[in-house]
Every structure is written in C-alpha cells, then in structure tokens.
Amino acid sequence: MKNLRLFIPIGVFLLTAVFLYKGLFSDPTNIENANLERPFPEFKLPDLMDPSISYSKQDVMGDMTLVNVWGTWCVTCRVELPFMTRLRQQGVRIVGVYYDNAAEAAFGNLDVSQTQQEVKEMLAQLGNPFQFNIYDVKRDLSLDLGVTGAPESFLVNEKGIILAHRRGAIDERIWQKEFAPIINGAK
C-alpha cells in the first residue's frame, strides 16, 4: 500500500507530460467548420465574369463538387491553382466562389472590371480549375459557410451536403488524405 502511493506523483507527472506533449502538436487554428455534414447554404449570386448569369444552390449540387473560396489578392490561392487545375483534368468538378478582400471593400476600392481582368490574367498564367466562378458580392455566402479567410474548400455531394472542409491550400498530400477517400467511397 505504501509503495503504491509512491507512484501517484509519478503518474500525475506522466499524465501532465503526455497532455503538454500533445499540446505541442495541436494546431489552435484547426477548428472544425460548423457547416460540416450540413446542407450547403441557399444563395442567389451572379457569375463573376458575366453578371447576367445567376447561380443558386442547385448549381453546386447534382454532382460531387469541390467549392473553392478564393481571390486574386490571396497568395496561398495562387499556390493551389496549378494543383486544382490538375484535379479538374482528372475529372473533379470545381466551382469557384470569388471572395473579395474585405479590407479593400471597406475602403470602397473595388472595381469589378478590374477584378475580372486580374482573374483572367491569373487563370491564364496558372491554370483554370473552375467550371465557373460565383461572385460573392457582399461575402454573405462566405459568411454563411463560416469562411475565415481564403483559400477555403468545401466538398459538396450531389444532394448538396458538405462532406469535407479544408482551411488553407489543398495539395497532393491533403487531397489524398482528406478528399480522395470520400470521393472514392461515394462511387
């Protein structure tokens, strides 16, 4: 009995050590998106390039679709464009949600025709993964999706349910680990 008691401090120490050690590798920004496994929010927004075209929730449903929230001002988005373009060539349906820089929007410095020009140049240079781009005019759709910045990606199934979410760029490793198994599992 007396000997067993000696192990109590050691046990407490070990538990604390394990807890703190795990903390070293936990990412505080990795908070699960609140929309996971919920239906994609309703919206009615114009096309980025042609404002006369209007999109709604039905346009991201019907097929397994990767919805990518991005902007030309966002550096990480540039990084993932070439990989996303390869995904499109492999047959993945990718839809863009264009997310304006809110700080610039707050100062009223936004000009749609200039944005369209930048988008054209950037996609010509780095590859165009998108079937079409939805222009999130007031970023209401992004807010409904719980987006905290760009890029963010949502995998939506044919019924319009969000199956997976990624905050930050998607690369080969993340695609294989987090998205490919879901798509393969659904087939």
Added chain:
Amino acid sequence: MLNLYRFLIMASFFWLLPLQAVEQTYAFDDVNKQAIFDELTQELRCPKCQNQNIADSNAMVAIDLKNKTYELVQKGESKQDVIDFMVARYGQFVHYDPPVNAVTIWLWIIPVILLFVLVFIMFKRNKETTTRVSDDYLKQAEEVLNQLDSDSAKKDKEA
C-alpha cells in the same frame, strides 16, 4: 507636488485605454441598439486572430462579422438572435461565453471535486497523526518501565 503630477499622468494613461478600443464607424439612431452592438462586438471572437474580439480585430473576417452584426442589430434582432446566427455559422468558438453542456460542465465540476478530495485527505491525515496510543500499548509500556525500575533497585541493593 511632483508625485501628484506623476500620479495624474499615470492615471490618465489608464483612463484612456478603454476609450480607444472601439472605433466609432457604426452609427445608430437607437441608444439601445448601440449598446447591444457594443456588447456583441466585445463578446464575439474573431475566428482568424483568435485572441481578439471582433471589435479589436481588423482581420477581414472580423470586418465582415462586424458589418453583419451591425446589419442584424439595425434590423432589430436581439442580442441572443445575433449570437445564435454567428454560432450556427462559426461554431461555439465564435462566442467568448460558451454555454454549459456535457463537455464544458467538467470545467466547473473538476475543481470542486479536487477541493473535496484535498479536504478529505487533509482530515484523514490529521486524524492519523493525532490518534491516541491504545490502552494495551500503554499497559505494556508501563510494565516495561516498572521492570526497569525494579531491576535498577536490585542493582542498587547489590552495590
């Protein structure tokens, strides 16, 4: 005199801190709505720069959340409505005052349990150290003492 001067400078420093926290770019006609908006921007947490509320943060998402809060409050929604709206989109993380539920209840319970355990151990220890020596043991000790006394008395006689 110098001390008073110093004190005033320091006091004014602390006095000004809370005042500069909120920029006044959101105008309200209604004082109550203004109050709700101020409370909300203090309580809602920026999902990007995680240790700031949205009043303090200038991250893009915080700007959008402030605009949305303004819009909803102007529409006449209550404080709880706006909080529910944000939590539905950004999760409990977005509110600095999370509800008590099956997970968070432990944060309140564990310290109380620890307190009880410690008090229990303290009392137990106290009792152990002050326990009276049993009567049997006392008798034995007395016998040994008597034995010793008689032995030494014998020795004195012989000497």
